Amino acid sequence: MNSEWLDLHRQSERLAGDAHLCIAQDRGDPAALFRQAAEFEELALERIPADKVRTRGIIGVSAAALWFKSGQHDQAERVGRQLLDDDSLPGFTRLEVQDILNAIEQSRARSGNAGPGGATVYDVQVTFSQHYRVAAPSRGAAEELAMKQWARGENAEASELVAVTTVEADRASGH
Numbered sequence: 673m674n675s676e677w678l679d680l681h682r683q684s685e686r687l688a689g690d691a692h693l694c695i696a697q698d699r700g701d702p703a704a705l706f707r708q709a710a711e712f713e714e715l716a717l718e719r720i721p722a723d724k725v726r727t728r729g730i731i732g733v734s735a736a737a738l739w740f741k742s743g744q745h746d747q748a749e750r751v752g753r754q755l756l757d758d759d760s761l762p763g764f765t766r767l768e769v770q771d772i773l774n775a776i777e778q779s780r781a782r783s784g785n786a787g788p789g790g791a792t793v794y795d796v797q798v799t800f801s802q803h804y805r806v807a808a809p810s811r812g813a814a815e816e817l818a819m820k821q822w823a824r825g826e827n828a829e830a831s832e833l834v835a836v837t838t839v840e841a842d843r844a845s846g847h
Contacts, residue, residue, distance in 0.1 A: 676719050677716040677717075677718075677719035677720045677731075678716070680712050680713070680715045680716035680719065681712070681713065681716040681731060681734075683709075683712045684709040684710070684712035684713040684716065684734070684738065685709075687705050687706075687708045687709035687712065688705070688706065688709040688738060688741075690705050691703075691705035691706045691709065691741070692806055692807075692817060695793070695805060695806060695807050696805050696806070702741075702807065703741075703742050703743050704742075706738050706739075706741040706742035706743075707738075707739075707742035707743075707744060709738045709742075710735055710738035710739040710741075710742055710744070710747065713731060713734050713735035713738055714735045714751065716731050716735075717731045717732050717735055722760075725760050725761055725762060726762055728758075728761060729755070729761040729762045729764065729765035730765075732751065732754075732755045732758075732761070732765060732769075733755070733765055733768045733769060733772070735751050736748045736751040736752045736755065736769060736772045737772055737808075737813065739751060740772055740775060740776060740779075741807055741808070745776045745779065745780065748772060748776055749773065749776055752769045752772055752773050752776075755769045756769055756770075771813075793805060793806070793807050796814055796815055796817075796818035806818055
């Protein structure tokens, strides 16, 4: 029973990775993959023991972010509000949830550079020769996702990490 939440979380990570790959390759339906990933992440969250507050905070934030990326802003907001109502969760959870709620508000207010489900699309340069296009609720989240993609890549050990450079994709392309 203890590993059930972890299995669900890993399935969520796989789906989210597939969604980011769809974005990078400009194919498929990343929003549907993000939605499925969010569903698995919420199931994982429900199964995490109450005493694992840090883990619950991390998985909860992930669920809210995945709902946001899927374009299901109401679901993201619902999860975010539930997390804010849980006084047992660590402070970083509140900060990250507030970032997601702010991103939802901004996304609703603008129609500019929207990616799948309204997430902003960022171009993130990680090495001199490698850059990634990722959809995320914030610039920091985009950089984290790109760094994870780079670290999982075949050439990560052979390539030299440079300072991460991030811009919104529409600005990078001059639109």
